[in-house]
Amino acid sequence: MSENIKELIEKEIEGARAACDTSGGSSQECAAAWDAVEELQAEAAHQREKGTGKTSLEAYCDSNPDADECRVYDN
Numbered sequence: 001m002s003e004n005i006k007e008l009i010e011k012e013i014e015g016a017r018a019a020c021d022t023s024g025g026s027s028q029e030c031a032a033a034w035d036a037v038e039e040l041q042a043e044a045a046h047q048r049e050k051g052t053g054k055t056s057l058e059a060y061c062d063s064n065p066d067a068d069e070c071r072v073y074d075n
Contacts (some may be wrong), residue, residue, distance in 0.1 A: 002046065005040065005043065005044045005047065006044070008040055009037065009040045009041060012033070012037045012040055013037055014035050014053075015033055016030070016033035016034045016036070016037050016038075019033040020034075022043065057069065057070075
């Protein structure tokens with residue numbers, strides 16, 4: 001995950017806290033600000049998944065190279 005998105009998430013969290021302090025915890029502004037934080041966090045998670053470039057089987061085989069599912073046969 002890039003530093004850029006981490007910084008953006010931190011700024012959005014600060015903004016959400018400020019919005020909730022100003023408008024109240026049950027206000028629409030507060031809810032919208034936290035929605036923005038959640039969207040950025042979801043994007044960060046997506047970027048992390050995309051960055052690995054491995055399928056779940058490849059990741060499993062990296063951790064368990066002797067497993068039957070990970071055997072490679074030459075013809």
